[in-house]
Amino acid sequence: MERDFWLSRWKNQQIGFHEGVPNIFFTEHFSKLSVPPGGRIFVPFCGKSQDIIWLCNHGFSVAGIELSRLAIEQFFSESGLVPEITAAGPLERFEAGRITLFAGDLFDLTADILQHVDAVYDRAALVALPGSMRQDYARHVITLTAGAPEFLITLDYDQSAVTGPPFAVPEAELRSYYGASFNLDCIGSRDIPGGMKGRCPAREYAWLLSRLR
Secondary structure, three states: OOHHHHHHHHHOOOOOOOOOOOOHHHHHHHHHHOOOOOOEEEEEOOOOOOHHHHHHHOOOEEEEEEOOHHHHHHHHHHHOOOOEEEEEOOEEEEEEOOEEEEEOOHHHOOHHHHOOOOEEEEOOOHHHOOHHHHHHHHHHHHHHOOOOOEEEEEEEEOOOOOOOOOOOOOHHHHHHHHOOOEEEEEEEEEEOOOOEOOOEOEEEEEEEEEEOO
């Protein structure tokens, strides 16, 4: 999506995509990622997700990136944390305790800036991008994280009935992005109450992506 679209959504607080509580799929199934104790999790398009706090409360570190600086400021303010802010190439780095959030464009983030992560948690990134950007996104995250395992949430619904975002990402499409690098296992699914924006049925899927051996 256009950069200005997302910045405007945060500026005007049109953030229906923000859950406000830890994601139930994630909290129920996170252990299946087998992240080592104290491991570091990368969260692209992190917004001000409460999943970050959940991870820290369970002993993990978090590195996230978010286009909207306002979202990151709100995260730290609402969490009662005061971050140290430094430059990181074309990005800004916000750090407090075990949390490091980068403000800026994901495609400006490099592996040297991000540093090592043990896993990726993608609830809101892939589904936020139009089809023309998803392949590049998937490749970039795989490169950034040296193919770290991923916990990924997708949606499926009649895309002709509703204009995204969030966008439908059917299984066949998901496999076209990640199948060359990962085994993909669906570990849960559920109907979205009220469907997609009240216009059509929709279902949410949780996927575990583990590196091909």
